[in-house]
Amino acid sequence: MNRATAVFAGLLVIALPLSLLAGRVWLDPAATPNAALILAELRLPRALLAIVVGAGLGASGAAMQGYLRNPLADPGLFGIAPGAALGAVAALWFGYATAPWLLPAFALLGAAGAMALLAAIAGRTGGIALFTLAGLMVASLAGALTALAISMAPNAFAMSEIVLWLNGALTDRSWREVSLVTPLVAGGVLLLWRAGRALDALTLGEAVARSLGVNTGRLLWLLIAGVGLTVGASVAVAGIIGFVGLIVPHLVRPLTDRRPSQVIVPSALAGALLVLVADSAVRVLPLVTELRLGIALSLLGAPFFLWLLLRMRRGLA
Numbered sequence: 001m002n003r004a005t006a007v008f009a010g011l012l013v014i015a016l017p018l019s020l021l022a023g024r025v026w027l028d029p030a031a032t033p034n035a036a037l038i039l040a041e042l043r044l045p046r047a048l049l050a051i052v053v054g055a056g057l058g059a060s061g062a063a064m065q066g067y068l069r070n071p072l073a074d075p076g077l078f079g080i081a082p083g084a085a086l087g088a089v090a091a092l093w094f095g096y097a098t099a100p101w102l103l104p105a106f107a108l109l110g111a112a113g114a115m116a117l118l119a120a121i122a123g124r125t126g127g128i129a130l131f132t133l134a135g136l137m138v139a140s141l142a143g144a145l146t147a148l149a150i151s152m153a154p155n156a157f158a159m160s161e162i163v164l165w166l167n168g169a170l171t172d173r174s175w176r177e178v179s180l181v182t183p184l185v186a187g188g189v190l191l192l193w194r195a196g197r198a199l200d201a202l203t204l205g206e207a208v209a210r211s212l213g214v215n216t217g218r219l220l221w222l223l224i225a226g227v228g229l230t231v232g233a234s235v236a237v238a239g240i241i242g243f244v245g246l247i248v249p250h251l252v253r254p255l256t257d258r259r260p261s262q263v264i265v266p267s268a269l270a271g272a273l274l275v276l277v278a279d280s281a282v283r284v285l286p287l288v289t290e291l292r293l294g295i296a297l298s299l300l301g302a303p304f305f306l307w308l309l310l311r312m313r314r315g316l317a
Contacts, residue, residue: 004255004266012051012273019047019280024290045175050279051272052178053170053238056185056230058271059264061245062252063192066199066260067223068128072308075231075245078224079138083114084235085166086142089149092162104180104236111232114138115224128206131220168239168294170279177237188229189268195222196261203260241294243301244271250308 020043021027027043029035060075068077075081087110088103096102121134146166153159198219201209206216234241248270249263256262275293278300282291 002256002262002266004252004262005269007255008252008266008269008273012269012276015273015276015280016047016051019050019276020044022280023283041174045178046170046173046279047276049170049173049178049181049237050276052182052185053234053241054244054271054273054275055268056181056188056234056271057241057244057275058248059189059192059268060227060230061247061271062249062260062263062267063195063199063223063226064245065249066196066263067202067219068132069203071250072246072305072312074243075227076139076242077132078114078135078227078231079118079142080111080114080228080231081235081240082139082142082146083117084108084111084232085240086110086146086149087113088165088236088239089146089162092158092165093149093153095154095158097161101176101180104177107236108184108232110142111228111235114142115228115232118224119221164292165239166294167292168241168297169290169292170238171290173237181233181237184229184233188226188231188233189264191222191226191229193261193264195219195226196259196264198222199260239294241275241297243297243304244274247301247304248274250304 020039021029023043027035027038029039032038057075061073064073064075064077065071067073084107088097088107090110091097091103091106096106117138118131118134121130121137150159150162153162198209198214201212201214202216202219204212210216248267252263252266252270256266275297278296279293282293282296285291
């Protein structure tokens, strides 16, 4: 266990019980009526879902930055998150979201469709440039179709539901969502972890990585599957939650030797911590309605992204 893993695991252990007590009304287990029921059925599944979603987004961001060798890379570049969002929007547009499993199922189908399209375009060559362009194309297409669905929503209620869902939140989630997303994210993180050594070799360049025995085509498939599972499953239950995969690898790297294989697991823990703390914060804020989690993290992530850009510009000057 490296230092980063220990640090973020310890912080997560501290943050979890505090998040169970946090809310518009702070919970006192000894004095609040039905405290055990509130904890077991409302706050615990929401907290665990925040941990699982954050872990998937953090690990996928670290893997993406390692593969593209770009500290500004984000899982959204793959186009898988927009594809999953398009699937969920389709479920809302056609009125299928009333059934418990249909919205997550449509979102997962959208993510699978984006993965298949990526593999069809760039899966054979394994080239980074082609893969990046393919991901941007998929993201642009999914975004355009999502905007089209919003503009042609059959009624105002459907439009409102679509817009609210796209903003991302963990409100009113239950053990059903936890049981759905946990195995998918765990499988995705495992695939990304297995790709770690190949990503280490790739930092030396594609030609050197191939000379060291790295199968770049297989590596690309591992990344498509890993990011598809982690990001697709997260979007399926929480909507669009951005910037987690961008922020957390930068928090983790100073505590490691900066090799991608040493960053993926700590980034999963740091992502879990970030989403858990952010979700606790939006519950505590004294607003008329709860601030959407996706909006809160965007308000945090956009200045962070700007700071990264300014730091890179100073480094090039």
